[in-house]
Amino acid sequence: MTANWACFTDLDGTLLDHDSYDWRPAEPALRALAERSIPVIAITSKTRAEWQALREEIPYLSPLAGCENGAVIVDDRQSPTQLQSLGRPLAELIRVFERVRDQLNVPAIGFHEAKDQSIADWTGLSLDQAALARQREGALPVYWPEHFPGRDAFKEAIAAEGIELLEGGRFMHLANGADKGVALKHLLNQLGSTGTVRSVALGDGGNDDAMLAAADLAVRIPAAHGTARPETVVDVIRAPVPGPAGWNRTMLDLLDRFIPKEP
Incomplete structure (x- = not known):
């Protein structure tokens, strides 16, 4: 080497x-x-x-x-x-995400509940590739509709639960520690x-x-x-x-x- x-x-x-x-x-x-x-x-x-x-x-x-x-x-x-x-189990991230989303009444979508076609539309991936993207074992990507208000409030509410939210190129990601x-x-x-x-x-x-x-x-x-x-x-x-x-x-x-x- x-x-x-x-x-x-x-x-x-x-x-x-x-x-x-x-x-x-x-x-x-x-x-x-x-x-x-x-x-x-x-x-x-x-x-x-x-x-x-x-x-x-x-x-x-x-x-x-x-x-x-x-x-x-x-x-x-x-x-x-x-x-x-x-870090934390994925199931715990999903529970926190769904609770905060429902409390704030925002249209955020977690990858655990997204359809393959939706992920393909958001990313340009094929349906087969989108299916692979849904096979989560750790962090939870979240789709937020472009220009929809309330993003900062959502991030603050997730942070208040002790979970870090990372900004990627296309999605927010609930990190597990x-x-x-x-x-x-x-x-x-x-x-x-x-x-x-x-x-x-x-x-x-x-x-x-x-x-x-x-x-x-x-x-x-x-x-x-x-x-x-x-x-x-x-x-x-x-x-x-x-x-x-x-x-x-x-x-x-x-x-x-x-x-x-x-x-």
């Missing part, structure tokens, strides 16, 4: 294009990481089922991952798959048998902040749509363009600067 480094990445809007879900513009950097034996570990809001399907498509992804915003740690390095849940930063540290410990492992992390959304803050090198991928939110992570590197193209350009630059390939 060239150096004890690991790459942690968000998927939607970061390694995957926000609209097309294409990852191929990042392939030169992914190949360069593979040549340096640097694992690419997804820490994503996607479910384990979604991530496992993506691993069949993207051969560069490590068999380690943090799914559902870090709530579910997955280790596919051996059979059977090893799972570890961090874990986040992507917790997942990064947990996954680093699983890699640490060969000594200290340094980390580079890439993400675009507010739910990526904890992951970026925990990394040695942090890369903010700009949002493909909407107004840029104020940056909350110190010493973050900003990619020049959104999605996998920005991922690719920034990662190749970081590899040249910090992790050159051995002759």
Whole structure:
């Protein structure tokens, strides 16, 4: 191994294009990481089922991952798959969500009750992919109709229940006490048998902040749509363009600067 480094990445809007879900513009950097034996570990809001399907498509992804915003740690390095849940049970998040929604009388929809067609409409996923997105084991994504009032009051009411609500690229996520930063540290410990492992992390959304803050090198991928939110992570590197193209350009630059390939 060239150096004890690991790459942690968000998927939607970061390694995957926000609209097309294409990852191929990042392939030169992914190949360069593979040549340096640097694992690419997804820490994503996607479910384990979604991530496992993506691993069949993207051969560069490590068999380690943090799914559902870090709530579910997955280790596919051996059979059977090893799972570890961090934080509160999903059933508790669902009970709190439904109680707050009913009290405030707002049209928020949790993924546990959404139809596959609705998720496909919200995300651009196929029906089969939407079905995988509904297979939740940890965090709870919530759809909020665009421009509907009361979002801040809903977030405050969820926070009053002692549950963190994270803002992703498309959805709000009720977190169960874990986040992507917790997942990064947990996954680093699983890699640490060969000594200290340094980390580079890439993400675009507010739910990526904890992951970026925990990394040695942090890369903010700009949002493909909407107004840029104020940056909350110190010493973050900003990619020049959104999605996998920005991922690719920034990662190749970081590899040249910090992790050159051995002759």
